[in-house]
Amino acid sequence: MNYLLHILIMISIYTILSISLNLPVGYTGLLSLAQAAFYGIGAYAVALFMMQAGINFFVGVVLAVVLSAVLSVFVSYPSIRLKGDYFILASLAFQIIVFTILYNWIDLTRGPYGIPGIPRPELFGIVFDSLPKFFALSGAMAMGVLLVAKRLYSSPFGLVLKAIREDELSAISIGKNVRRFKVLAFAINGGLAAVAGALYAVYVTYIDPTSFTLDESIFILSIVMVGGSGNLRGPVIGTLLMILLPEGLRFLGIPDSVAPNVRQIIYALVLILLMRFRPQGLAGEYRLD
Amino acid sequence: MHSRKYNAKSLFVGKVFFEKLSIYRTTNIFHIAHGAVYTASAYVFYSLYVSKGYSLLLSLPPSLISGAVLGVAMYFTVYRPLEKTNASAGIKFISSLAIYTFIVNMIALIYGNETKVLSEGLSDSITFWDIILTKIQVYQFISFLVLLVLSYIFVKGAKPGRAIRAIGDNSRLFKALGLNERWVKGMVFCIGSAIAGLASIITGLDMGIDPHIGMFAILNAVVAVIIGGIKRLEGVALGALLIGIIQNLVIWQFSARWESAVTFLVLVAVLLYKSGGLLVVKRRVEEL
Amino acid sequence: MTEILRLKNISRSFDGLKAIDSLDMNIQAGRISAIIGPNGAGKTTLFNLICGYLYPDSGRITYKDKDITMLNPWERASRGIGRLFQDIRVFKKLTLLENLLVTFNDASENPFKAIFGRINRKERDKIEIAMNWIDFVGLADRKESLAENLSWGQQKLLGLARLLCTDFDLLLLDEPVSGVNPDMVRVILEKITESTELGKTIIAVEHDMGAVKEIADYVYFMDSGKIVASGVPKDIFDNHEIMESYMGLDNVA
Numbered sequence: 001m002n003y004l005l006h007i008l009i010m011i012s013i014y015t016i017l018s019i020s021l022n023l024p025v026g027y028t029g030l031l032s033l034a035q036a037a038f039y040g041i042g043a044y045a046v047a048l049f050m051m052q053a054g055i056n057f058f059v060g061v062v063l064a065v066v067l068s069a070v071l072s073v074f075v076s077y078p079s080i081r082l083k084g085d086y087f088i089l090a091s092l093a094f095q096i097i098v099f100t101i102l103y104n105w106i107d108l109t110r111g112p113y114g115i116p117g118i119p120r121p122e123l124f125g126i127v128f129d130s131l132p133k134f135f136a137l138s139g140a141m142a143m144g145v146l147l148v149a150k151r152l153y154s155s156p157f158g159l160v161l162k163a164i165r166e167d168e169l170s171a172i173s174i175g176k177n178v179r180r181f182k183v184l185a186f187a188i189n190g191g192l193a194a195v196a197g198a199l200y201a202v203y204v205t206y207i208d209p210t211s212f213t214l215d216e217s218i219f220i221l222s223i224v225m226v227g228g229s230g231n232l233r234g235p236v237i238g239t240l241l242m243i244l245l246p247e248g249l250r251f252l253g254i255p256d257s258v259a260p261n262v263r264q265i266i267y268a269l270v271l272i273l274l275m276r277f278r279p280q281g282l283a284g285e286y287r288l289d
Numbered sequence: 290m291h292s293r294k295y296n297a298k299s300l301f302v303g304k305v306f307f308e309k310l311s312i313y314r315t316t317n318i319f320h321i322a323h324g325a326v327y328t329a330s331a332y333v334f335y336s337l338y339v340s341k342g343y344s345l346l347l348s349l350p351p352s353l354i355s356g357a358v359l360g361v362a363m364y365f366t367v368y369r370p371l372e373k374t375n376a377s378a379g380i381k382f383i384s385s386l387a388i389y390t391f392i393v394n395m396i397a398l399i400y401g402n403e404t405k406v407l408s409e410g411l412s413d414s415i416t417f418w419d420i421i422l423t424k425i426q427v428y429q430f431i432s433f434l435v436l437l438v439l440s441y442i443f444v445k446g447a448k449p450g451r452a453i454r455a456i457g458d459n460s461r462l463f464k465a466l467g468l469n470e471r472w473v474k475g476m477v478f479c480i481g482s483a484i485a486g487l488a489s490i491i492t493g494l495d496m497g498i499d500p501h502i503g504m505f506a507i508l509n510a511v512v513a514v515i516i517g518g519i520k521r522l523e524g525v526a527l528g529a530l531l532i533g534i535i536q537n538l539v540i541w542q543f544s545a546r547w548e549s550a551v552t553f554l555v556l557v558a559v560l561l562y563k564s565g566g567l568l569v570v571k572r573r574v575e576e577l
Numbered sequence: 578m579t580e581i582l583r584l585k586n587i588s589r590s591f592d593g594l595k596a597i598d599s600l601d602m603n604i605q606a607g608r609i610s611a612i613i614g615p616n617g618a619g620k621t622t623l624f625n626l627i628c629g630y631l632y633p634d635s636g637r638i639t640y641k642d643k644d645i646t647m648l649n650p651w652e653r654a655s656r657g658i659g660r661l662f663q664d665i666r667v668f669k670k671l672t673l674l675e676n677l678l679v680t681f682n683d684a685s686e687n688p689f690k691a692i693f694g695r696i697n698r699k700e701r702d703k704i705e706i707a708m709n710w711i712d713f714v715g716l717a718d719r720k721e722s723l724a725e726n727l728s729w730g731q732q733k734l735l736g737l738a739r740l741l742c743t744d745f746d747l748l749l750l751d752e753p754v755s756g757v758n759p760d761m762v763r764v765i766l767e768k769i770t771e772s773t774e775l776g777k778t779i780i781a782v783e784h785d786m787g788a789v790k791e792i793a794d795y796v797y798f799m800d801s802g803k804i805v806a807s808g809v810p811k812d813i814f815d816n817h818e819i820m821e822s823y824m825g826l827d828n829v830a
Contacts, residue, residue: 093560
């Protein structure tokens, strides 16, 4: 039972990550390898707010979201004008820079030693310290993010994004400041990814930079590519598949020492096959153009 | 008086960038999977040279050949079908990442994740000014220069070289001229992968190998290519040297820890500077 | 009559070839101006310069008495310059109605409103206005269709409706009736004329001489990047020299 709850909690966290990445990828067509950076910023921000400043988790999340969103604007605004391939590179650069900072700014982040002992979230006297309680929290937050995403997609804002992905030139010609919309999509992406980071931090209660590497960014991007982007179903299905698949491996009796490698091999194969035969992903609406 | 050990990174970067450049120019793919070829060649070499104990001369060619074969195989099994289905650059990029992940993890499965040493014992070193270089690093530099010269002649002069530039500039025109696109691209992957193998083996002899050296090398090569400019061979060579110098400066002045951050900051700076004034929209409407 | 657009001494070269050569043009508000000329005369380049997709090598563009030479495309669009492309470019996978709803450029296109706001009267007003224009072009029965499922002529009408809905004052139409069925041509020309009655200014590039003769108030004949002749249609079409050079260079309907 505990095992099941753990899986469900991880699914909620990754759902938030993939839904948020869906916005820039599936709606403005910009691939980003920086997701783990915002994930990490959220985690570290919340951990530090709670432990250094005694701020309540829920307030900390809001602060972390704002921080991450602002940072995202700061980074994406100049980079938006870069052509596709170069934009990916810029996002990769940001990812590595953030990781290096997390790893080396020992005074702030304790570098490779990480931050242990992160307290559990607390609200009106309820402490979310058991698995079922925590799942209730993470599930609720994931649902919240899904709701936010749904409202965004069906709003005038979402319609403009769809138009931009359909034909950017045409969107400009009717007066849309496309750059602003893309930056906004990234800001939301950054903010939501920070929510996932916050949840992660208080779930595992110990964070270190190795959870927020380039590999992690690649993994999250793969979820979106596999499940498909541009709608709500895609990222959710992608998350379910990519998280449950390796769990299925356990039952095949693959030894723990090689399990990570085997997992990666399977992910890679799935990706290669999908990109070749079904580039819009399993349930996606948008095909990278 | 300071003595600093000249870290030989720029040298292998210099070599790796060459085929990176050629591959990018012909195929317009950021061939991240190239890093996998880099890694694979080194491990084949390890098997022959260390595990089986064959001599250097005997181990080298098969390693390079397997690298070349792997590269060509990658092209024909993955990239070419994607080209046929008119896949976008983004999809090709993702596929490249996927191939890389696949191969590198296979290697890790077979050989394990730890660092392996290729050459035992300390190598002889040469000192001049206040720089210490090992013999291996000297070989690196020499082979870099040799390759530079060879590539220059090849690309500027020989017919295959011009063919490569032609494909990069205008694929359709190339096909219309009746030249064999498949063959040229295949050759590019073949030679490029072999060179990558050479680079990785030489560097591996100096610094040891582990499954992640490919990503590291390829990222550095990408940075060098961007900084130097895609179109010009001389520029990329300069870029590689520049990167090496910057990295060593950082290691010397600050500490090795910040080296990658600085490298990528430079990359971002260059990207933004180069794109300044080149908003996607400002091109002719018909080009879009 | 006021002048709405003025081009002064505009030049633009590509790789040393002068596409537009010291061109002057004054467009009067509320008129339908047509630009005709052989292929390669630079008509589309001129449109690109006016809309901001290209910048001139020299010269000035003034719109409603303001210098817009250095503004980028969306800035010009937001001041009221609209463009219908040769290949139309409606949003294919959006419905007709959505194609229009997306033109409003107002405060509702904001993520915060999306997350925290509620569907209110403003949304319904927008739909009403959008339907207004859909009716104007006669496509009310197709409002839920995907734009890509419309015929070419219908897409052109949709394109026009979009421009009207966005409330542009100056509409640049790039070959508004090319490739369209004759009966649709009639409808499109009608709607263009009606738009002028609503106060819009139209500049149209066209190869269809019949269409030009029918609706244009003023005609510019372009060749090799220059305006070789301009005047009311009668003066241009009765001018044998011009017609001969044009007919000689291009196939005229």
